[in-house]
Amino acid sequence: MIEKKDDYVQILKERAKKSRVYKSYQFVGLTISQILEDEKHKSLYIKLAKKHHSDDLLRIAKEVAERKKVQNKGAYFMKVLQKTYPYLLKNKKAATQQPPELH
Numbered sequence: 001m002i003e004k005k006d007d008y009v010q011i012l013k014e015r016a017k018k019s020r021v022y023k024s025y026q027f028v029g030l031t032i033s034q035i036l037e038d039e040k041h042k043s044l045y046i047k048l049a050k051k052h053h054s055d056d057l058l059r060i061a062k063e064v065a066e067r068k069k070v071q072n073k074g075a076y077f078m079k080v081l082q083k084t085y086p087y088l089l090k091n092k093k094a095a096t097q098q099p100p101e102l103h
Contacts, residue, residue, distance in 0.1 A: 025049040038074030
């Protein structure tokens with residue numbers, strides 16, 4: 001009887017290690033965390049992908065990842081979002097708008 005419990009617990013531990021993605025925004029968030037090499041904060045990226053336009057977030061993450069001198073890509077990504085693309089973080093409707101034109 002004890003062996004069956006131990007086997008079951010082991011099976012549950014193995015299942016917990018596997019990632020399950022049910023929604024597209026979950027996939028986008030996980031992809032961003034992998035691009036930025038910041039899987040520790042994957043829930044943050046999933047939350048961002050759920051609320052905001054996924055294409056923009058992926059594009060920005062790829063741009064940040066291409067910068068070789070950046071050591072903490074996750075922090076730099078968030079700084080870029082806050083400074084350069086604040087309209088993405090305002091609300092869901094604003095995520096589809098274009099940035100204001102500079103004159």
